[in-house]
Amino acid sequence: MVSATSAVNASGSDQRRSLWHATAATAPTTATLEGRAEADLVVVGAGYTGLSCALTLAEAGREVIVLEAGEIGHGASGRNGGQVIPGLKHDPDDLVARFGRDRGEALVGLVGGAADRVFALIAKYRIDCAARQCGWIQPAHSAAAAQTIFARARQWSARRAPVELLAGDRLALLLGTDVYVAGWLDRRAGALQPLSYVRGLARAAMTHGARIHTGSAITRIVREKEEWVAASAHGEARARQLVLATDAYSGALWSELVTNQVLVTSVQTATGPLPEALRRTILPGGTVVSDTRKLLYYFRLDAEGRFVIGGRGSVTDTVSDSVYAALRRAAARMFPPLARVPWPYRWYGRVGLTRDWLPHLAEVGTGAWAALGYCGRGVAMATTMGLLLGEALRDRREPAYPVAALKAIPLHSLRVPLLQAGIAYYRVLDAIS
Numbered sequence: 001m002v003s004a005t006s007a008v009n010a011s012g013s014d015q016r017r018s019l020w021h022a023t024a025a026t027a028p029t030t031a032t033l034e035g036r037a038e039a040d041l042v043v044v045g046a047g048y049t050g051l052s053c054a055l056t057l058a059e060a061g062r063e064v065i066v067l068e069a070g071e072i073g074h075g076a077s078g079r080n081g082g083q084v085i086p087g088l089k090h091d092p093d094d095l096v097a098r099f100g101r102d103r104g105e106a107l108v109g110l111v112g113g114a115a116d117r118v119f120a121l122i123a124k125y126r127i128d129c130a131a132r133q134c135g136w137i138q139p140a141h142s143a144a145a146a147q148t149i150f151a152r153a154r155q156w157s158a159r160r161a162p163v164e165l166l167a168g169d170r171l172a173l174l175l176g177t178d179v180y181v182a183g184w185l186d187r188r189a190g191a192l193q194p195l196s197y198v199r200g201l202a203r204a205a206m207t208h209g210a211r212i213h214t215g216s217a218i219t220r221i222v223r224e225k226e227e228w229v230a231a232s233a234h235g236e237a238r239a240r241q242l243v244l245a246t247d248a249y250s251g252a253l254w255s256e257l258v259t260n261q262v263l264v265t266s267v268q269t270a271t272g273p274l275p276e277a278l279r280r281t282i283l284p285g286g287t288v289v290s291d292t293r294k295l296l297y298y299f300r301l302d303a304e305g306r307f308v309i310g311g312r313g314s315v316t317d318t319v320s321d322s323v324y325a326a327l328r329r330a331a332a333r334m335f336p337p338l339a340r341v342p343w344p345y346r347w348y349g350r351v352g353l354t355r356d357w358l359p360h361l362a363e364v365g366t367g368a369w370a371a372l373g374y375c376g377r378g379v380a381m382a383t384t385m386g387l388l389l390g391e392a393l394r395d396r397r398e399p400a401y402p403v404a405a406l407k408a409i410p411l412h413s414l415r416v417p418l419l420q421a422g423i424a425y426y427r428v429l430d431a432i433s
């Protein structure tokens with residue numbers, strides 16, 4: 001059924017210099033999988049998807065085992081920008097056009113509530129992760145992009161979302177820079193410490209009885225009679241239900257998960273805590289930001305006033321110094337004093353992109369599910385997907401999110417050169433506009 005390779009193949013030495021690793025809440029104590037274990041549900045992957053699903057079932061009294069190749073949050077959930085943004089890359093009207101009025105509006109409601117769901121979960125389980133529902137600004141880097149975001153904001157506003165169009169002095173005042181043409185503010189969004197959040201989800205699931213095994217790379221999955229068997233080097237876990245929550249870190253575990261998306265590397269760097277006077281001039285509106293470039297920049301302050309900026313890096317797991325230098329230059333163009341401060345933190349991770357820019361939820365075998373492909377919007381959406389899948393498994397009903405078969409992306413084997421060419425092309429487009 002499944003082939004074997006290590007999933008911990010993207011840790012990269014730069015992870016040791018991650019801001020989130022340096023400042024995260026302590027991880028709960030876990031052990032590797034040894035011997036034979038049984039449960040109602042086996043989850044592979046301890047990120048937001050796997051853990052929110054595990055939490056839902058454990059809370060309902062089911063036996064749950066989570067198997068993780070690295071540590072909790074080893075994948076994108078421990079590396080991301082911590083921007084909790086509702087919605088998908090598609091605008092509400094696109095979703096309605098694609099899924100029809102009733103299903104489309106239901107989906108808009110579901111994804112529009114994704115950030116609220118994260119903040120409610122954090123409050124319910126008292127997760128210590130510097131969460132703030134402080135709003136998100138998407139500023140436009142060009143006049144054409146301004147038209148797109150105004151349409152986006154109008155569509156959400158028509159659905160009574162707390163959003164606002166921004167231009168001129170008000171935009172500059174909230175951002176602390178006047179490099180952008182226009183923007184919109186979405187007050188449903190916010191920020192958190194991503195590694196603390198995923199560790200908190202794990203702790204909540206364990207409190208309800210979930211068993212989490214870290215350092216337990218699953219190298220083989222087979223179906224025996226009515227059960228799925230997930231095997232690591234030192235043990236195996238069996239259950240009737242299986243959830244593959246490995247997203248962009250899937251390795252060769254299950255080939256459909258790999259060919260269903262293309263992976264890009266997203267890179268971040270951060271300053272130390274900024275002096276108070278400087279800190280007051282950067283993002284004085286207190287929001288998080290990600291812009292409209294094809295190769296977008298996303299940035300924010302963390303809870304201690306460190307400036308964090310990220311952007312698309314490469315299509316491989318190798319990130320050169322020049323990529324970090326380009327991020328520092330981009331930061332200094334917006335906020336010139338940042339050219340003169342140290343940047344001690346740098347790290348990166350993989351983002352999974354699907355060909356229709358929608359997250360995918362699929363039943364890949366009887367009782368076996370996969371959820372993946374959040375296209376850079378997974379803090380809110382992977383949590384939401386895990387919760388929805390968990391509720392569906394708990395209540396034995398169809399998930400509230402549309403289910404579709406996974407399909408291989410055409411020319412997937414040529415993805416690296418094609419993406420490299422695409423990134424070069426987008427760089428030119430962004431520079432021109």
Ligand SMILES: Cc1cc2nc3c(=O)[nH]c(=O)nc-3n(C[C@H](O)[C@H](O)[C@H](O)COP(=O)(O)OP(=O)(O)OC[C@H]3O[C@@H](n4cnc5c(N)ncnc54)[C@H](O)[C@@H]3O)c2cc1C
Nearest residue numbers: 007045047048049069075076077080081218349377378379
């Ligand atoms: C640098 C970066 C910045 C981002 N910024 C944002 C942002 O600001 N806002 C936002 O909404 N989204 C952002 N994202 C996207 C978001 O982080 C992801 O969509 C989300 O974390 C995916 O969660 P997940 O649980 O599905 O997958 P992951 O968190 O990647 O978890 C998958 C887990 O599966 C494990 N695994 C894989 N194979 C095996 C195996 N064989 N055996 C056992 N375990 C295995 C991996 O080790 C990994 O821990 C960003 C992503 C990156 C990389």
